[in-house]
Amino acid sequence: MHIPVLADKVIEFLNPQDGKIYVDATIGCGGHTKKILSFAPKCIVIGIDCDEEAIEYCRQHLSQFIEQKRLIIFKENFVNIKEILKELNLEKIDGIVFDFGLSGLQLKSYRGFSFNDENLDMRMDTTLPLTAYDVINKFSENELTKIFLEYGEERYAKLIARKIVEYRKTKKITSAKEFAEIISSVLRQKYKKIFLKNTKQLIKYKFHPATKIFQAIRIYVNNELENIYKGVSDAIDILNPNGKIITICYHSLEDRIVKNIFKARTDIKILTKKPITPQAEEILSNKSARSAKLRVAEKI
Secondary structure, X not given: OOOOOOHHHHXXXXXXXXXXXXXXXXXXXXXXXXXXXXXXXXXXXXXXXXOHHHHHHHHHHOHHHHHOOOEEEEEOOHHHHHHHHHHOOOOOEEEEEEEOOOOHHHHOOOOOOOOOOOOOOOOOOOXXXXXXXXXXXXXXXXXXXXXXXXXXXXXXXXXXXXHHHHHOOOOOOOOHHHHHHHHHOOOOOEEEEEEEOOOOEEEEEEEOOOHHHHHHHHHHHHOHHHHHHHHHHHHHHOEEEEEEEEEEXXXXXXXXXXXXXXXXXXXXXXXXXXXXXXXXXXXXXXXXXXXXXXXXXXXX
């Protein structure tokens, strides 16, 4: 079962109202959308996702809202939010939610997002021209090093890039599983700790050696950071006065972009001086939530 991250906080800040129009810019499995539509039975949600599997999933599992004309779904990238609104003859919206994490569908899609996948694709939108396979097998050692440093903040970027180039002299790297094993031959298994303040628990969990490298390749292939910058900036432009923008980020690069945009804009009021993180109960029941950071701003 899909569990939307920080869903209660999303509803608390968004405070959906009947007659208003909201956007779920990364609809995924539809968790946040369903919460919004259930909270305000007469509001409308525009759901956007560039992943065809996510769109099909939501068309099936949220069909009742589509039939009620309360949910409109677009197979599109959120960077085109202004064009989507023009298509609907809308100028402004009352709130927008971005959840930049991988959906459960993507992790189970066998496209290379998971460390055990037999494929090596990593495209959220399968119409994109470049795959993870292309990057890993064709890019030079210097190019790979730059990607691993810039998008993965991996301190052993050069060492890993060199190992990949050496390995592919004998054969092509064809699966995520094979790729993860190559990285694991260079880096040791890591462990991370989280201290849960409200329960005073210390949780220790495995951190796969390939995590940062997979992150870097995925970000590069999907042009994620540039998309976040444009998508969040454009979203603020189309908010009605008092409209809310909510972002959920899972690593420092994403969060830094959102934080800097919020700080630079003079037409919004920041409602979260520090990012909101999940409570112990949510982390214990949904481990994918452990690194989530939620930020909110309101249009002036």
